Amino acid sequence: MNTLRTLSGLVSWRCGHGGRFSWVASFACGFLACASVGACGGSKTLGADAKAVTAPGGTKDQSQWPADDHSLCAWRDKPELEVSESAGPGALRPNVRRVYKTFGDFESRRKTLMCREIDTNLDGIKDVVRTFNPKGEALREEADRNYDGRVDLWLNFVDGRLAEEDVDTNNDGKPDVWKFYANGQLQRVRRDRNFDGKPDIWEIFARGRLERVGFDDSYDGHVDRWDRDEQLKYEAEAEDRKARNEMMNAEMAARQDAGGGGAAPGAESSDAGTKPPVKPSKSATPPSK
Numbered sequence: 475m476n477t478l479r480t481l482s483g484l485v486s487w488r489c490g491h492g493g494r495f496s497w498v499a500s501f502a503c504g505f506l507a508c509a510s511v512g513a514c515g516g517s518k519t520l521g522a523d524a525k526a527v528t529a530p531g532g533t534k535d536q537s538q539w540p541a542d543d544h545s546l547c548a549w550r551d552k553p554e555l556e557v558s559e560s561a562g563p564g565a566l567r568p569n570v571r572r573v574y575k576t577f578g579d580f581e582s583r584r585k586t587l588m589c590r591e592i593d594t595n596l597d598g599i600k601d602v603v604r605t606f607n608p609k610g611e612a613l614r615e616e617a618d619r620n621y622d623g624r625v626d627l628w629l630n631f632v633d634g635r636l637a638e639e640d641v642d643t644n645n646d647g648k649p650d651v652w653k654f655y656a657n658g659q660l661q662r663v664r665r666d667r668n669f670d671g672k673p674d675i676w677e678i679f680a681r682g683r684l685e686r687v688g689f690d691d692s693y694d695g696h697v698d699r700w701d702r703d704e705q706l707k708y709e710a711e712a713e714d715r716k717a718r719n720e721m722m723n724a725e726m727a728a729r730q731d732a733g734g735g736g737a738a739p740g741a742e743s744s745d746a747g748t749k750p751p752v753k754p755s756k757s758a759t760p761p762s763k
């Protein structure tokens with residue numbers, strides 16, 4: 475019990491102020507197991523880049539993790555929110571933060587997961603965050619996939635299903651690839667080759683296959699030529715999916731090993747991962763950008 479109190483103190487200190495802290499027993503178990511064994515096997519789920527790269531201010535020396543983990547959940551100075559910290563695979567200190575909000579009174583009172591953020595490469599800096607609505611459905615996700623300290627992936631969900639995926643490929647902090655999903659399948663991709671914020675390639679998919687591609691070579695906003703069957707682009711898509719899956723695997727491993735922290739049943743089920751979209755959504759409308 476003394477050990478638990480010590481660990482709790484450590485985490486409370488890291489949590490800083492604001493938000494009611496709730497202890498997650500699995501963290502204590504994870505901490506002790508990892509401390510004695512030296513590693514919890516989670517590192518094999520992380521990509522090669524994740525092993526080498528640290529975000530600015532971060533370090534792979536877990537005893538030297540910074541007090542400021544660049545939290546991506548809005549929980550500070552909000553005493554009505556409950557914050558839970560837990561440690562995933564390979565983490566000697568908490569690398570998963572869940573933020574809960576309590577709805578209703580008395581019997582209808584229930585605690586719902588509103589935000590979850592994870593330090594997936596264990597450098598002490600949070601690099602992926604997902605928010606949820608009161609029904610427990612995913613709303614948005616942001617991720618720093620190359621661990622340079624800057625968000626480069628934005629996901630939008632509608633009815634808990636992936637509707638739009640925006641990617642920053644040149645690391646200027648702004649998306650230059652926009653992907654739109656419906657019925658669980660990629661429908662359209664827009665690409666901004668000259669990074670002026672406007673798309674100049676339009677890819678149209680049919681039944682999951684790239685059907686045709688429109689190019690705006692003069693960058694005036696109009697298609698100059700249409701090509702069909704662009705195998706190279708199709709392969710690029712596969713690469714993107716692979717990178718994304720690697721991060722999701724690390725994320726999922728962290729979630730599974732870190733414990734739920736007492737979420738409502740609905741919240742926990744949504745916490746279990748990204749469900750592929752399975753029904754038509756109204757979200758296929760492209761954004762103005």
Ligand SMILES: [Ca+2]
Pocket residue numbers: 529532592593594595596597598599600601621
């Ligand atoms: Ca990190």
Ligand SMILES: [Ca+2]
Pocket residue numbers: 617618619620621622623624625626
């Ligand atoms: Ca980044």
Ligand SMILES: [Ca+2]
Pocket residue numbers: 641642643644645646647648649650669
């Ligand atoms: Ca960009």
